[in-house]
Every structure is written in structure tokens, then in C-alpha cells.
Amino acid sequence: MIRNYLKTGWRNIEKNKGTSTVNIAGLALGIASVIMIMLYVSDELSYDRFNKKADRIVRVVFNANVNGEEMKEAVVMAPVAQTLKNDLPEVVDATRLAKSYNNRLDYNGSYYGQSSLGYVDPNFFDVFTLPITSGNKNNPLNKPNSVVISETLAKNIFGNADPVGKIITVTNRDEQLNVSAVMQDIPENSHFHFDLLVSTLGYAQARKTSWMESDFFTYLVLKEGVAISEVEAKLPAINKKYMGPQMMDAIGMSYDEFQKDNSIGLFLQPLTDIHLHSDFSDSTTLEQGGDIKYIYIFSAIAIFMLVIACINFMNLATASASKRSKEVGIRKVLGSNKNQLIYQFLAEAFISTLVATILAIVLFLLTLPFFNQLAGKAIEFSSLLKPGYLLSLFGLILLITILAGSYPAFYLSSFNPLNALKAKFSGNGKGSGIRSGLVIFQFVISAGLIVATLVVREQMNYIQNKDLGYQKDQLLVVRNTYLLQNNEDNFIQEIENDPRVASVTHSAFVPAGESDNEVGGIFQNGEFLRRMYFYNIDENYIPTMGMNLLQGRNFSDEFGNESNKVIINEKAAEILGFGKDAVGKTFQRDTNEGLRDITVIGVIQNFNWKSLHQEIEPLILKKNPYGGIIIRSKTADMSGVIENLDLIWNQFHPKEALDYSVLDDAYNYTYIKERKMGTILTHFAVLTIIVACLGLFGLVTFTSEQRFKEIGIRKVLGSSATQIVALLSKDFIKLVGISFVIAFPLSYYLMNKWLQDFAYRIDIQWQLFLLAAVITMGIAFLTIGIKSFKAACANPIKSLKTE
Template sequence: MIRNYLKTGWRNIIKNKGTYSLNIIGLALGIASVIMIMLYVLDELSYDRFNEKADRMVRVVFKAEVNGEQMKEAVVMAPVAQILKNDLPEVTKATRLAKSYNNRLEYNGTYHGQSDLGYVDPNFFQVFTLPIINGNKNTPLDKPNSVVISESLADNIFGKNDPIGKTITVTNRDEQLYVTGVMKDIPKNSHFYFDLLVSTLGYEQAQKTSWMESDFFTYLVLKEDAEIAQVEAKLPAITKKNMGPQMMEAIGMSYEEFQKDNDIGLFLQPLTDIHLHSDFFDATTLEQGGDIKYVYIFSAIAVFMLVIACINFMNLTTASASKRSKEVGIRKVLGSNKNQLIYQFLAEAFISTIIAAVLAIVLFALSIPLFNQLAGKTIEFTTILNPVYLLSLFGLIFIITVLAGSYPAFYLSSFNPLNALKSKFSGNGKGSGIRSGLVVFQFVISAGLILATLVVREQMNYIQNKDLGYEKDQLLVIKDTYLLENNEDNFIQEIENDPRVASVTHSAFVPAGESDNEVGGTFQNGEFLRRMYFYNVDENYIPTMGMDLLQGRNFSKEFGDESDKVIINEKAAEILGFGKDAIGKTFQRDTNEGLKDITIIGVIKNFNWKSLHQEIEPLILKKNPYGGIILRSKTADMSGIIETLDTRWNQYNPREALNYSVLDESFKHTYLKERKMGTILSIFAILTIIVACLGLFGLVTFTAEQRFKEIGIRKVLGSSATQIVALLSKDFLKLVAVSFLIAFPLSFYLMNRWLQDFAYRITIQWYLFVMAAVITLGIAFLTIGIKSFKAASANPIKSLKTE
């Protein structure tokens, strides 16, 4: 019987290939979208779950609000791990990780470039599930300077030779590391990635007892029955006990006094929340991280795409009921019962879904490279061959069959056989009302996505064109110039002599992209005020960056040593209480030698030196150039300058490539996640409206067929093609217009929520709604108009001669 249903269903699909082609294409786009987004979402949700104890692991983080400064850091103080392990019975293990920068490796006199290196406690491999495949698998880090390296690094440095017992040199620190183990490469769905993990035994920073310096990522393993909230409730007392005495010594204020006007403390973050739920500053994170909002957005898009495709199936199938009415009548007269007819129509839906699924897999394979580029993933086609994913795909096919096929099956099987044989079916009434509602739903999603895409584009344009307080165009950043050692000054001199270069500044501090960061405590009259960021610059920094000096003067070689002089931004002048009268005023900075008086010689206009997600913060410029170069080009074409710089760099340091970035591109990269979201939204907005228009095209086709004779009569009586097109279009365009009443308020609410993530943002203007409406109506009218014009241009004699 099942075989007969499938055979008959296939014949009906072939017979009505026009209708089913639209159904299959729509379903294929929906299924392909679901597959792609499902793999993306599963990948995002899988971060750090490879760890066997992941559900019991937490990271200790630091949050505070001090005199208006919002402090959110993923690193905490060196002694925190051991103290929490000792004081909290719920903690079974505690371990630390510290990231090291600019690590240059050498083995047997051969240079092997820079690699990611982290210092970890000896028990690190007992906490994280990172399999050691060679060497000491139990206690690989129980001696100072012992190191476990990744499988990839081992292959790169040692090839087929056994690396165990060999010595790697970190040349920039003259540090000898002894290889005790080789681990499998850290999975890509980890919130950290390192090629070398070095023991903290012998690492000076790890021995500190200060609760006033944050350097370590700290992780705890809790007992199985431990509640995170209950453990976290004990942290304030531990913080007060250990930080209080040191706070009095450091800032001259007791912990109780400090907490009256401020809020400071440690908190726990579940390990599996780190990737998607972190809001820490980039300088204190190990990865850029994802965003749970985008997981929700893309999941919703996948569901909507699938629902829209299923709606198309229902609409087109029920709209073609007039063609199937005689078939239903004959089947019922010949003895078919309602259940048999339902099974028959479900069989057709099943076959259509199977074909659509095969086509979807082809579309998935073709679109993987583009999607990986946009989403920053490495999804492979073979991923879908995982038995779990294949089973999920079959489950999806079943759901679609039931979802898309049930209503048409019950609807068509309910026809009265006598009326069906007499073709007394017009497609109007209750069925028509349901189809209209489904069309409105489709275009609610389509119009909403179009409006969302326009809002994202507008915000990105605003960011790109906003006055940042500096001129980001034609700036080239040369990184890590300290690698040139004694030749650094010669390299800078050669750049200054290049006629294509307008100006050069010696600094590793840039307002976009990767930058050095220095934070210091500031005091007034010996009393702690708050932490502020410091930029180490030279006298050419302000003119090269195109910043505005509002008061006072710039640094100058004419004044000799200016280590006790600073230039501040307007925000710092406001917080220090100097307002517009800051020149000559002094305050103190906390240094290794104690509090040091510094004098303000200039005030610069506020500039956005962090992401536009954040408000402008106080900034202090001090004269202490090192580590990098920023040059302003006289020409927009920097390729020639970069080529010259590369040649000169290789003369001084042939071992390492020139590391550079164009500041404007670094600025754009800061908002790469938002730009990618905008692009993906655009693609899915296009796909949803394509699928919706496929259904609209089919509905117009059947409407034109049902009104075939009416159109012929109207043409004979003098109606023009334009009038007939308007006649067939108006009802559908009304439905599209009605969808705006639902789509626009909903999309406005959601996009306004998204914009709240930006401290500097647009206001959603009325013209964006008009643009979204025009685009949606235009595409819908084009879809309707093509078929309507064809129907209106048909010879009326053909429609009337059968009467």
C-alpha cells in the first residue's frame, strides 16, 4: 500500500510539476538555511564542552564600579586561586592561566617565529581535558621551565624527531623551556588557544601575593552538588579579608570606606558561558568571543525560513485544489476513504520534501565557503554526515512532511464528491482566508528582515563616517618595531626621509585594532581617585593622528625630559575636576616608587579610542615612545610605501616579516561581527523574500487560472492590460501592505534593542520604514505583475470558446 501511495504521488508530482517545482525550490532553500544555521548554532553552543568537567567548571572574574569607572575584567589576582581552593569546601580544584605576548622561538639556532604561549599551573591538565599524546601524561609541568607543546608546533619545529627532552629558547626573554609533553591541538571551540603551556613554577608573576594586581585567568572545579550562586555568595567576605589590608596600604583607605561609594568584587562565570555571554574588555579576554543574541537571531531566521517554505507548500497545494477536485471526487466514488486520501497527499508531501532535502544538501555544499567566510567558521561538508546530524535531517524531513502536508491533505480529502465532480470549487471562503493570513505572515518576516538589514547598514555607515576625534584615513601602523633592536631609530629615520610620508610617530598605542594598553591608578592630594588609561607617545603623535589640541601645548624636545608632564583628554579633565582650567594643574600617579606628581601641559579633544560600543573614557598621554610606528601617508595608495618598508625591514631583520595594518581597515575590523551579521541578515532577507515571492507567484498563477474566463470577458468589453494587472494585483498587494503593520513595530523594537549595545548609535528614522516598504512592495509587485501581465495579454478567444 505504501509503495502504491509513493508511486501515485510521484506521478502526480510529474503531472503538476509547475506547482511542485515552486514547492520544492522553496523547501530546498528553507532546509538548506536550517542545515547551515543549525551547524553554526551547534558550533557556537559547543564551546568548551569538550572538557569532561565542563558542567562543574567556572571562571573567576572581577567586576567593579569605582568613581564612575566600569571595570569588567576576566583576569584576577595571582593568589585568588589558592585562597578560594583553601577557603571554599565546594571547590575541588583551582588552576590559573596567564597569557604571554610576543614569544619568539628558537631551536638549535633555527628561528621558528612567534607562537601563542601561556603560563599554567602544574594541575592545569587535571582540570582541562587536553589529551597529552607523547611524554609525561601525569605530571608534565611539575618542574620550572617545563613546557607542553601542541602537536602542530611539534611537527613544525621537530618534524619526525621526538621532541621530549629537547630545549626550546624564547629568545626575547632568553628563557629555556624543556619539552616534557606533546598535547593534541587545542580544539577550535575553546575560548583559549595556545601552542605552548609553560609551568608557573619559577614564573615570577605567579608568586605574587598582591590583591591589587590582576594578571591571571582563574578556573575552579566545583563539587557535583555545588550551586554557583551559593559559592559566589561567599566571595565578598573572602575579598574583604584579603584585599582590605592591602587596600589600606595602597590607597590609604579601608575596605569599608571604599565600598561606601564604590562596588568591587569577584564573581563566578560558568565555563560554558564564556564564549557567548562575556562582556569583558578586549584587553582581558583570550578570544573575541561570540554573542548569544546572534545565536537567537539566526535560530529565529532558520525557523522562519522553514515556516515560510512550509506555508508556500500549504498555500500552493490548497490553491490548486480546483485542479485536484475531480481526482478527489473520482477516488471517493470508487471507494477511497478519507484516511486513504490523507495518506496519498502526505506521500506527495514526503516525496517533495525528500527531493527538496537532496537539493538543499547540494545548496549547502555550494554555499559552505561563503558562509564560513561570513561567520568565521570552518564548517565542512562531511560534518553533516555525522550520524546524529543525519538522524536530525531525517527528523526534519518528517516534521516538514507533517507540517507542510497535513493541512492540504485534510483540506483536499474533505471535498464533497458530488461537488468535486461538478467542479463546484472556487477556492474562496475559509481556505482563501487562511491562505491570505499565511501570505501576511510570510511578508511580516520578509519585510521585518529587510528593515533590520537597513538599520544595520545605517548603523555601520554612521560608525564609518562618525567624527572620531582623529583622522583615521591614510594611517599605516607598523607593529613590533622593538624587534629591530638597535636599528629601530635608523628604520624610523628612513621612513621620515621618504617623500611619500607626511609624518611619523613612535608609539605602539593606536585607537583601533590591536594596541598596547597601560592602566594606572590616579590620585589627588594623596587620595585615590580612579584608574585611568595611559598612552605612551612622542611629540609627533597628536599631529600625525590629526587630533585637536584644545588647551596648552604639545610635547616638545625643546623642553628636554618631560617624564613628569602629561596631556589629557577632555573627559580626564572633567573627572579630575579641572574642567577648562587644567593647564598647570597637578595630580599623582601610582608608580613602583610610590606616588609621583605629574603636571598637565595640554588638553586634547575627546576622541574615540575604544569601540563605539563604549562611552569615551578618560585618557592620559605621557611621553614614553616605544614598540611601534604610525605614519601618515601623503597618498591614498599605500602599496608602494608598504613595499619599500618591507624591503628596509628585511635588511634589519630578515627572520621576521613586517607586521603592519592600515588603521582604517583595523577600525572596520573592530565591527567585523556587526558587519558580518548585517551581511548574513541581507542574504537571509533576500532568501525569505524569494521564497515568499515563489509562493506569491504560484498563488497569482492559480488566481489567474480561476479567473481565466473573467479576464477574457473584461478584455472583450474593453479593459486594458494595465487594468487587468491592477485587478489581479490589488488583493495581494493589500496583504503585503497589511504585513507592514505587524512587521515594522516588531522589527523596530528588536533593532532598537540591538542598537542599545552601541554607546554611539543612530535613531531609526521614518525613511528606513519607507525604504523597506518600497523594496518589499516593489519585489512583490514585480512577482505579481509578471504573471498578471501574461494573463492580461492572453487571447480572450481562447478563454471564451469553451462556453
């Protein structure tokens, strides 16, 4: 019986090639989109789940609001881990991780450049599932200066030799590390990646007892069945007990007094939430994570694509009811019952879905490299062949069969055999109303995606062209000049001799991309005010960056030692209460030697030194140049400057190649997630419109066939082709117009919510909706018009000869 259903179903698909092609093409695009997004979402959701204790591991994080400064940090104080393990019976284990920067490796006189290095507690491998392949597998970090290295690093340095017991030197700190074990490379779907994990037993920072300095990423393992909220409820008491006494010494205020107007505390974050649910300051994160909002957005797009394709199937199947009415009537007269007819039509839907799925897999294979590049992933086709995904794919085929095929099956099988044999079905009435509703739904999604794409594009253009308070164009950042040591100043002088170079500044602090970070406590009249960020610069920084000095003067060697002089931004002047008369005013900074008086010598215009997601924060500039350099070129074509820069660099025989970047590129990379979203939205908006228009084309084709005789009569009576096109188009254009009434308010609300993530953002203008309407209506009318015009130009004699 099943074989008969499938055979008959295939014959009907072959018989109605036009309708079947539209259905299968739409379904193929929808299924291909679902496959891609399914694998993307699955990859994003898999982060850190490879750890055997993943469901019990939490990260301790720090949140505070102090005099208007909101602090969200993923690092906490050194003693937190052991304290929570000792004081909370719900905590089974606790471990710490500290990231080290600019690590250069040497082995037996061979230089291996920069590698990622982290200091971890000896029990780190008891908490995280990082398999050790050779060496000490039980307690590899139980000695000071012991290190576990990755398989890739072991291969690069030691080749096929056994690295265990060998000594690696971290040259910039002259630190000797003894290789105790080799671990598998940390999986891609981890929120941290290191080539070397060094024991904290030899790390001075790990022995700190201060509850006022945050240095460590701290992880707890909770007992099975313990709720995070249960542990979090006990943290305020821990904060008061250990932070309170030190707070009095540090800022002269008790914990209870401080909490009256401020908030400060430790909180817990599930390990599996870190990748998608983190909004901590960039300086306290290990790696840039994902964003759960985009998971929701892309999942919704996949569902909408699939639903639209299913709607096409339902629309065309029910619209072509009159063609199949006689078939249904004859089947019923010959003894077929309703269930048999339902199975028959579901079989046809199953065959169409199966063919569409095969085409979708081919499309997925062809577009996978492009999608990986776009999404920044390394998804492989073999991922789809895993049992779980294959089972999901089969389930998807059944789901689409039911979604797309059930309504047409029940609708067609319900025909009265007498009316069916008389062909008294014109596609009007209730079925027509449902089809109209489905067309409106399709174009609500299509128009909404177009609006979303336009809004994202406008916001990205705004970000690109916004006045940032500095000139980001024609700036070249060189980050590793400190490797030249005593030759660094000579290197800078050689660069300044290049006629294409306008100016050079010596600083490791950059307002976009990778940058050093310094923060300190600020006091006024001996009372703690809040923390503020510092930039360490030289006298060339402000002119090189194109910043605007509003009050006072710049740093200058003419004034001798200016270690206690600073330049502040407008925001800092506002918070310090200096207003527009800040020059000469003083405040204090907390140092290791106590409070130190600082005098303001200048005020610069506010500039965006963080992402536009955040408001401009107070900033203090002090003269203490170190690190890399920033070069302003006189020309936008910096290839010649870079070429000369490389030649000068090599004259000093450094151990590494020149590490440079264009600041404009680093700025754009800050918004890479938003740009990816915009690009993906654009592509899926196009695909959605294509699928919707495929369905619209099919419906217009059917309508023109239904009204074939009417069109012929109208032409004989003098109607022009334009009038007939208008006749066939008006109902469909009306449906597209109605979709705008629903789509535009909905898309405005959703995109306005998205824009709230930006402190600096566009206002959504009515012109965007007009443009979206023109694009959608234009594509829809073109789709309708092509088929309508063909019908209008047909010879009326042919239609009048029928029957």
C-alpha cells in the first residue's frame, strides 16, 4: 500500500512539474537555511560542555556600582577561591586562572616568539576536562614553575622528541619552566585557549590576600543537586566578612556605610553561560564570546524560512484544488475513503520534502565555505553525518511533511464526490481567505527582515562615520616595539625621518582594538570617589591622534618631571566637579605608597575610547610612555610607509616580525558581531523574499490559468494588456500592502530593542520603512507582473476555443 502511495505521488509530482518545482525549490532553500543555522546554533550552545563537570562548574564574577561607575568584571580577588571552598559546604572544589600577556619562549637558544600562557592552580585539571597525553597525569602542576603544554606547542618546539622534563624559558620574564606533561589542544568550543598552563605555586600574585584587587578568573565545583541561587544567597555575608575590614583600610569607610549608596558583591555564572551570556568589560575577559540574542535571531530566521516554504506548499496545493477535484471524486466513487486520500496527499508531500532535502544538502555543501567565512566558524560537512544530526534531519523531513502536507491533505480529501466530479471548485471562499492570510504572513516576515537589514546597515554606517573625538583614519599601530629595548627610541627617530609620516607617538594605549589597561582609585580631600581609567602617553599622543585640547596645555619636556601632572577628559572633569575650570585643580590617586596628589594641567574633548555600546567614561592621561607606537601617515595609501617601516625594523635585527595593524581596521573589528549579523540578515532577507516570491509566482500562475477564458473575453472586448495585468495583480499587491501594516510596527519595536545595546545609536527614520516598502513591493510586483503580462499577451482565440 505504501509503495502504491509513493508511486502515485511521484506520478502526480511529475504531472504537475511547474507547481512541484516551485514547492521543491522553496523547501530546498528553507531546509538548507535550517541545516546551516542548526549547526551554527549547535556549535554556539556547545561551548564548555565537553567538561565532565560542566553542569556543576560556576565562575565567580564581580559586579558593583560605585558613585555612578558600573563595574562588571569576570575577574575576582586572589583569596576568593580558597575562602569560598573553606566557608561554603556546597563548594566541592575551587580553582583559579590568571592570563599572562606578551610571553616569548626560548628553548636551547632557539626563539619561538609569542605564545598564550595562563597561570592555574594545581587542581585545575581536576576541575576542567583537559586530557593529558603524556607525562605526569595525576598532579602535573604540584611543583613551582611546572608547566603543561599543548600538543601543538610540543610539536612546534620539540618535534618528535619527548618534551617531558625539558626546560622552556619565558624570555621577557627570564622564567624557567619545567615541562611536566603534554595535554590535548584545548577544544575550539572552550571560552579559554592556552598553549601553556603554569602552576601558580611559583606565581607571586596567587599569594595575595587583598580583597580589593581583582586578578583571577575563579571557578567553583558545586555539589550535585545544589542550586546556584542557594550558594549566591550566602555570598553577601562572605563579602562583608572579608571585604569589609580591608575596605575600611583602603577607602576609610565601613562596608555597611559603603553599601548605603553603592552596591558591590560577588555573583556566580554557570560555566555553560559564559560564551553567550557575558557582558563584562573587555579588559577582564579571556576571549570575545558570542551573544545569545543572535542565537535567538538566527533561530527565528531559520524557522521563518521553513514556515514560509511550507506556506508555499499549502497555498499551491489548496489553490490547485479545482485541478484535482475530479481525481478526488473518482477515487471516492471507486471506494477510496478519506484516510486513504489523506495518506496519498501526505505521500506526495513526503516525496517533495525528501527531494527538497537532498537538494538542500547539496546547497549546504556548496555554500558551507562561504558560511564558515561569514560566521567565523569551522563547521565541516561531516558534522551533518553524526547520528544525532541525521536523526534530527529525518525528524525535520517528517515535520515538514506534516506541516506542509496535512492541511492540503485534509482539505482535498474532504471534497464531496458529486461536486468534485462537476468541478465546482474555483479556489474562492474559505480556502482563498486562508491563502490570503498565508501570503500576508510570508510578506510580514520578508518586509520585516528587509527593515532589520536596513536598520543594521544604517547603524553600522553611523558607527563608521561618527565623530569619535579623535581621527582614526591613516593611523598605524605597531604593538611590539618594546622588543627593541634600548633601540626603541632610535627606531622611532628613523620612522620620523620618513617624509610620508606626519607624527609618531609612543604608547601602548589605543582607543580601538587591543590595548593596555590601567585603572586606579580616585580620592578627593582624602575620601574615595570612584575608580577611573588611565592612559600612559607621551607629549605627541594628543596631536597624533587628532584630539582636541579644550583647556590648559599638553605635556612637554620643558616643564621637567611631570609624573604628578595629568590631562583629563570632559567626563572626568564633570565627575570631579571641576566643570570648565579644571586646570590647576588637584585630586588624589591611591598608590602603593598611599594617596598621591595629582594636578590637572589640561582637559581634552571627550573621545570614544571604548565601544559605542558604552557611554564615554572618565579618563586620565599621564605621561609615562611605554609599549608600542602609533604612526600618523600623511597619505591614505600607507603601503609605502609600511614597507619602509619593515625595512627599518629589520635593521635592528629583532627576533620577531613587525606586528602592526591599521587602527581603522581594529575599530571595525570591534563591531564584527554586528557586521556579521548585518551580512547574514541581508542574505537571509534575500532568500526569504525569493521563497515568498516563488509562492507568489505559483499563485499568480494558477490564478491566470483559472481566469484563462475570462482574460480572453476581456481582450476581445477591448481590454489592454496593462489593464489585464492590473486586474490580476491588484489582489496580490493589496495583500503585500496589508503585510506592511503588520510588519513595520513589529520590526520597529524589535530593532529599537536591538539598538538599545548601543549607547550611541541612530533614530529609526520613516525613510527606512518607505525604502523597505519600495523594495518589497517592487520585487513582488515584478514577480506578479512577469506572469500576468505573459497571460495578458496570450492569444485570446486559444482561451475561447477551450471546451
